[in-house]
Amino acid sequence: MGFSAAGAISRRRLARGMVAALIGSLAIALPWPRRGEALADLGVLIQHRASAERIGRRYLATLPPETDRLWLRMMSRTLDQALQIGPHEPAQAARLLRQGIDEDFRRADTVLVDGWVLAVTEARFCAVIALS
Secondary structure, eight states, X not given: OOBOXXXXXXXXXXXXXXXXXXXXGGGTOSOOOXXXXXXXXXXXXXXXXXXXXXXXXXXXXXXXXXXXXXXXXXXXXXHHHHHHHTTTOHHHHXXXXXXXXXXXXXXXXXXXXXXXXXXXXXXXXXXXXXXX
8 A cells, every 4th residue: 555664654645645535525525516507616526625725725825926716727737627527527527636646746746735745736726725
């Protein structure tokens, strides 16, 4: 499961597991807006909104003050696609986010937030939640 010889889990693997669980809740989160209805509150996409908001606020503090949801979505095609299809196909949205996060780690497209190494996609997803 990614344990070292000493029995400890790496911070990267722990962070990925935590975010995977957070994003995995997309598939089971309720209630989902009906088709054609705008997502008024992205917090319904996750189980632990307070944690996502906290991460998102800390990530946003590293960005220019004018950063908004549109900019975050434009900077991440995967995030934008996942948020577009989330209300209609939550399982597919969760898969897209997981794939985007895995791809970010493979490319070393990461950010440091409070000592945690996060994939840019997951940091931006949390920022979108914080801005909602």
